[in-house]
Amino acid sequence: MIKLNETPVRTARNFNINNIKLDNIEIRRRLKPFQSAEVFLESSKDVALREIYDIVLEYGICDLLTEQASNYELTVNINSKMKNTVMVDFKFDEENDYLVDKIFIDAKPDTKSNVIIKYTSKDDLEYFHNGDIKLRAGENSEVNITFVNLLNTKSNNFIAIENEILDGAKVNSYMIDFGGKYSISNYYSNIIGKNANNNLSTIYLGKENQVFDLNYIAELYGEKSSVNFEVQGALKDSSKKHFKGTIDFKRGAKKAKGNENEACMLLSDKARSLALPMLLCSEEDVEGNHSTSSGKIGDKELFYIMSRGFDEKSAMKLMVRAKFNKILESIKNDELKNEIIYEIDKRLD
Amino acid sequence: MKTNLEEINRNIYDIKNKDDYDFKIKKGLNKEIIEEISKQKNDPDWMKQIRLNALEVYNSLELPTWGPDLSELDMSEIATYVRPKTKLNSSWEDVPEEIKDTFDKLGIPDAEKTSLSGVGAQYDSEVVYHSIKEDLIKQGVIYTDMETAVREYPDMVRKHFMKCVPVNDHKFVALHAAVWSGGSFVYVPKGVKVDIPLQSYFRLNSPESGQFEHTLIIVDEGASLHFIEGCSAPKYNKVNLHAGCVELYVKDNAYLRYSTIENWSKNMLNLNTKKAIVGKNAGMDWVSGSFGSKISMLYPMSILNGEGSKTEFTGISFAGAGQNLDNGFKVIHNAKNTSSVVNAKSISKNGGKCTYRSLVRVAENAQNSKCSVSCESLMLDDISISDTIPTADVRTEEVEFSHEAKIGKISDKAIFYLMSRGLSEADAKAMIVRGFASPVSNALPMEYAVEMNNLINLELEGTIG
Amino acid sequence: MKNTLIEIKDLCVNAEDKEILKGINLKINKGEIHVIMGPNGSGKSTTANAILNHPAYKKVAGEILFEGENINDLKTDEIARKGIFMSFQLPEEIPGVSVTNFLKYAKNKITGEPVKIFKFKEEVKKYMDELNMNSKNMERSLNVGFSGGEKKKNEILQMLVLNPKLAILDETDSGLDVDAIRTVSKGIEMFKNENNAVLIITHNTKILSSLKVDYVHILVNGKIVKTGNGELAKEIEENGYSKYKN
Structure with missing residues (x-):
């Protein structure tokens, strides 16, 4: 049994949210290279790629996972303001069923970039994914980064993401978290810079016996820095979600702002939503807000939509889509957006 | 008040x-x-x-x-x-x-x-x-x-x-x-x-x-x-x-x-x-x-075992130097049509630490239950600490659960407004703090509300202004 | 100079290191109503806030004399106790403090005397009736959940209750409908006598129609560019400020 995704501050043990314990996770030591990965890059003018990685994560999901040897390494150097998107596309198949990827994205000062990192599986075999992704956003850079997990519901998905955000830099992260029997994600944002800004928008969608464990942490050190977590999800069947969101205002983060909003739609009587939205504050001159809610789709809304000729299932889909829309709209890549919409439709069937 | x-x-x-x-x-x-x-x-x-x-x-x-x-x-x-x-x-x-x-x-x-x-x-x-x-x-x-x-x-x-x-x-x-x-x-x-x-x-x-x-x-x-x-x-x-x-x-x-x-x-x-x-x-x-x-x-706890039962928690913690007040509330919704309302406040000053720690659990059998939680924390200086650690465990779809929390300091604008009406800075802050605490004092019999306000004034004495 | 209430001499004020007021001169005598008009950003509200010594506005030159005394560096509450009142453009919401208690407390601070509850309540009730205010608002938290109009009326109520020597009304008429503006004017009329004075800051002439205005000052880019009588306001209403810019 391993304990994963510890929260930065513990609460009572019998609340069952300080960590998640998993059995039967096979940590392989010797891996063959993962061949089914492609990097799409429209122009190499702005970006330099190297097949190395020498970063250590500060947080991570647990030591066992962060210390696991990798079979895919990549460093992406962003050198200018780019118009196009860098996409790293991992496709699991029978031959490539076990991936430990380590990716470092180094956005130089004053650059602008769009990055997509995507994981898909084409069949229902049991795959294993353990990814470490580190992003450094240099002074006044802007990075839009999208993580897409469309794995099947039999696989195990572990992903640890870390940001280091310097003065005036802005990182917009998007997480599409749909796949995995267990989908354990760790997002740690170290907001050091003055006026540094981080937005994270997540949508998750659970079905069958899926378990999502989301551990999001933002530490604000910089003056006038800000963070915004927006998490929208829906759970059907016996799926479960643990959301742990921590906004930590460190002393000196004057005029910093932190917002956290988490909403979970329960689509079944057996679904379960567990939430721990923490605000930690050691600085007076800050503004921190969080809100969290859960419940089913409103009967009135459902009735209204059905009165317009939708059957219950389509009405439900429409409502879920509506909740996800704001985040979906911010995905600029149409092909990817359509793929996600198709997945939402399929998974809600 | x-x-x-x-x-x-x-x-x-x-x-x-x-x-x-x-x-x-x-x-x-x-x-x-x-x-x-x-x-x-x-x-x-x-x-x-x-x-x-x-x-x-x-x-x-x-x-x-x-x-x-x-x-x-x-x-x-x-x-x-x-x-x-x-x-x-x-x-x-x-x-x-x-x-x-x-x-x-x-x-x-x-x-x-x-x-x-x-x-x-x-x-x-x-x-x-x-x-x-x-x-x-x-x-x-x-x-x-x-x-x-x-x-x-x-x-x-x-x-x-x-x-x-x-x-x-x-x-x-x-x-x-x-x-x-x-x-x-x-x-x-x-x-x-x-x-x-x-x-x-x-x-x-x-x-x-x-x-x-x-x-x-x-x-x-x-x-x-x-x-x-x-x-x-x-x-x-x-x-x-x-x-x-x-x-x-x-x-x-x-x-x-x-x-x-x-x-x-x-x-x-x-x-x-x-x-x-x-x-x-x-x-x-x-x-x-x-x-x-x-x-x-x-962490007082209400176990709502009876259908249609209700609970409300209204509380305030005030931590000063050397104090670590880890308080909160727990509620278990264990039957249909139950409801809970939580209104928790905290004030930290002089290096004191307040933590709001809580649990809301809506059990599988608590259909049609409602729970709304509101937490507000006030920091009176930059050496104090205020943490909010609420857990929500919702196990049925037929529920309306919402939780809101806010953290911040006394607004400078509000202080200026009150000072323009003749209140000294210390009086203005004390008035805002008493107003902040008023959901609790309003819920107490008069004599106790007065005692509580006195305690607040006592705590504020010499620390602000 | 017995009749001079406030005199502002060559006042220069910066906000966040930006020059806002660049040498204002203004003298208000007892019994007078003055109006400051000017385009957005000309420094109208800064003038009001500087008089009350808002900490975000730094006086870099000049002085403000109130009844002959320099009040440049007095604290806001001391200035209020000298007898200057400001009606805020955006009154603050103070949760948990009822309007009654607030008024009582402020009255006590301003006068330095204990407030006689029954007489006080009667007086407040009378003003509220005149201002068409719902007396239920008395027990509500100060400005919390009040509409824009209710907030502004509440400011006028405070002016009447606290009875200052000089009332500064910062955009009190903005965002109000015709009826509410009439109520505000009525409040000013009730307040006004030969021993006090009113300074109205506005960019709207409607509020002026029923008041006898003594002076109108046009403030552009941190300076008073023209002073006239009530006729000047009418001219502005017709032609705007373009003539006075540059």
Whole structure:
């Protein structure tokens, strides 16, 4: 049994949210290279790629996972303001069923970039994914980064993401978290810079016996820095979600702002939503807000939509889509957006 | 809210009487000590067995792995039983002068005359005064100290004692069950409405000792009660421990309001446990003002077992220098159509730490339940700490759950606005803080609201402006 | 100079290191109503805030004399106690403090005397009736959940209750409908006498129609570029400020 995704501050043990314990996770030591990965890059003018990685994560999901040897390494150097998107596309198949990827994205000062990192599986075999992704956003850079997990519901998905955000830099992260029997994600944002800004928008969608464990942490050190977590999800069947969101205002983060909003739609009587939205504050001159809610789709809304000729299932889909829309709209890549919409439709069937 | 700005003096809480007792058990915790307490208290055998069993549970449990650091607590340095030099009295005249004087200064006998229908007063480990209005006795209301209840109402006590709060709930509950002494027992019969509150006041005078009072309240079907609990102690250099236990049974269609103004001295570890089991269509409201203690870990809990039951928690914590107040609320929605409303506030200053820690659980069978939580934290300077750690565990789709929290400082604009109306900066801040605390003071009877505002003014004195 | 209430001499004020007021001169005598008009950003509200010594506005030159005394560096509450009142453009919301208690408390601070509850309540009630205010608002938290109009009326109520020597009304008429503006004017009329004075800051002439205005000052880019009588306001209403810019 391993304990994963510890929260930065513990609460009572019998609340069952300080960590998640998993059995039967096979940590392989010797891996063959993962061949089914492609990097799409429209122009190499702005970006330099190297097949190395020498970063250590500060947080991570647990030591066992962060210390696991990798079979895919990549460093992406962003050198200018780019118009196009860098996409790293991992496709699991029978031959490539076990991936430990380590990716470092180094956005130089004053650059602008769009990055997509995507994981898909084409069949229902049991795959294993353990990814470490580190992003450094240099002074006044802007990075839009999208993580897409469309794995099947039999696989195990572990992903640890870390940001280091310097003065005036802005990182917009998007997480599409749909796949995995267990989908354990760790997002740690170290907001050091003055006026540094981080937005994270997540949508998750659970079905069958899926378990999502989301551990999001933002530490604000910089003056006038800000963070915004927006998490929208829906759970059907016996799926479960643990959301742990921590906004930590460190002393000196004057005029910093932190917002956290988490909403979970329960689509079944057996679904379960567990939430721990923490605000930690050691600085007076800050503004921190969080809100969290859960419940089913409103009967009135459902009735209204059905009165317009939708059957219950389509009405439900429409409502879920509506909740996800704001985040979906911010995905600029149409092909990817359509793929996600198709997945939402399929998974809600 | 009454904006009473009279100067009050911390001294009234700090009166240290001589550590003059009839009997003080030797420090520490072991089987012999428990047996001695049991003997001193003339326990019936069943109670002695509960104590001895609880000691074993205590020894088997770990300290909490979360929250404030309790490592300074050394049970071998704490005397768990201190009997004052008096018997239980039903007239203040009979209470020894020095003890009576303390309660006089705390305003207890005065409050009894004007605004209470019954009073209990505990000094160290034993209740020294208990009285209840004649008409309530006629209606069958029982309000007495726990020892008398064990003796005179053994069946009722046995059926409820440590049943709402199980002995193995956590380490300090087990400790409590092993060494408990004093506290109040209330029974309100079916349909009886007690319109004027009852109050028990707990005073710990003896240094390096603990207070472990047990409060057991049963509000029978259709009855109602407002119970007020007050506590204070003078400050000593070494830690004192308070591990009381409050068990509340609110039967079908009954209503109970439980109000607390806690002002323990700032060397106190307040590890108190309070739970209520709420029946069908019954209501349980908690009002809590937490000002004292060095460390407080206090999470009153409502277990909504009856369909249509309701609970509300309205509380404020105010932490100053050297204080770590880890307070909150727990609610279990365990039946259909239940509802809970939480309004929690905290204020941190001078390096004090406030944590709001909570649990909301909506069980599988609690369809059509509602829960709304609102937390607000005020930071008065940049050396203090304010954390919000709420857990929500929702296990059914038929629920409306929402939680909101805010953290921040007093707005400069609001201060300027009030100053433009002639208030000094300190007055402006105090007015904003009292306004911030008003949901709690509004829920208290007037005299207590005034006392709470005085405590706020006292805490703010010299720290802002 | 017995009749001079406030005199502002060569006042220069910066906000966040930006020059806002660049040498203002203004003298208001007892019994007068003055109006400051000007385009957005010209420094109208800064003038009001500087008089009350808002900490975000730094006086870099000049002085403000109130009844002959320099009040440049007095604290806001001391200035208020001298008898200067400002009606805020955006009144602050103070949760948990009822309007009654607030008024009582402020009255006590301003006068330094205990407030006689019954007489006080009667007086407040009378003003509220005149201002068409719902007396239920008295027990509500100060400005919390009040509509824009209710907030502004509440400011006028405070002015009447606190009875200052100089009332500064910062955009009190903005965002109000015709009826509410009429009520505000009525409040000013009730307040006004030969021993006090009013300074109205506005960019709207409607509020002026029923008041006898003594002076109108046009403030552009941190300076008073023209002073005239009530006719000047009418001219502005017709032609705007363009003539006075540059």
